[in-house]
Amino acid sequence: MAKKVMIQVALDTLDPQVTLDLAAKTAPYIDIIEIGTPCVKYNGISLVKEMKAKFPDRKVLADLKTMDAGEYEARPFFEAGADITTVLGVAELATVKGVIKAAHDNNGWAQVDMICVPDIVATAKAAAEAGADILGVHTGLDQQAAGQTPFADLGKLTALGLNVMISCAGGIKPETVADVVKAGADIVVVGGAIYGADDPAAAAKQMRELVDKAAAEV
Numbered sequence: 001m002a003k004k005v006m007i008q009v010a011l012d013t014l015d016p017q018v019t020l021d022l023a024a025k026t027a028p029y030i031d032i033i034e035i036g037t038p039c040v041k042y043n044g045i046s047l048v049k050e051m052k053a054k055f056p057d058r059k060v061l062a063d064l065k066t067m068d069a070g071e072y073e074a075r076p077f078f079e080a081g082a083d084i085t086t087v088l089g090v091a092e093l094a095t096v097k098g099v100i101k102a103a104h105d106n107n108g109w110a111q112v113d114m115i116c117v118p119d120i121v122a123t124a125k126a127a128a129e130a131g132a133d134i135l136g137v138h139t140g141l142d143q144q145a146a147g148q149t150p151f152a153d154l155g156k157l158t159a160l161g162l163n164v165m166i167s168c169a170g171g172i173k174p175e176t177v178a179d180v181v182k183a184g185a186d187i188v189v190v191g192g193a194i195y196g197a198d199d200p201a202a203a204a205k206q207m208r209e210l211v212d213k214a215a216a217e218v
């Protein structure tokens with residue numbers, strides 16, 4: 001049986017209504033609605049509450065990229081309805097553990113974002129040992145602008161065979177999504193290629209078809 005690979009739409013928009021409209025257009029084709037970092041900073045916890053209320057059968061990820069005070073920062077987002085929040089892999093392990101505690105106290109998932117982590121193998125092993133649910137391979141928007149991609153890091157993490165889900169983000173497009181699935185990602189994160197498309201619903205539908213096709217071939 002083909003492995004189920006989840007699709008996460010990363011909504012890096014700022015306007016709350018635009019963000020909710022994009023979620024509505026893409027929800028039929030995706031598994032996780034990410035309220036992106038700029039969006040969650042701009043709109044705060046109220047948008048997390050509203051998103052979960054409108055899409056109760058989709059996972060909602062608040063991309064907090066927590067760097068300190070892990071449990072204190074993440075807990076109210078889980079209590080407001082987030083299913084997943086993110087913590088930076090460059091943070092202290094105590095911070096990562098705090099987000100994991102907040103997540104697990106609320107039946108949620110903690111994702112450790114590997115953006116700018118110097119030794120992703122060591123950080124991934126420590127995060128997995130601490131109980132992280134998802135390790136996020138991530139080439140950020142500014143790194144993408146400098147020509148970087150997430151593919152080499154994705155290979156390093158999937159090769160470890162850790163008992164955690166692996167997500168991959170960083171400029172993933174229709175042309176590259178099959179490579180991400182075939183490299184072993186459990187969650188494919190797509191932002192600009194969906195929210196920046198002329199027809200975001202059609203772009204999300206195309207991603208669903210490409211991801212399912214690639215998963216069936218693995």
Ligand SMILES: O=C([C@H](O)CO)[C@H](O)[C@H](O)COP(=O)(O)O
Nearest residue numbers: 010037169170171172190191192
């Ligand atoms: O996390 C992201 C970035 O740091 C800005 O918040 C993006 O959501 C992530 O990179 C996915 O977006 P695309 O790279 O546009 O697919």
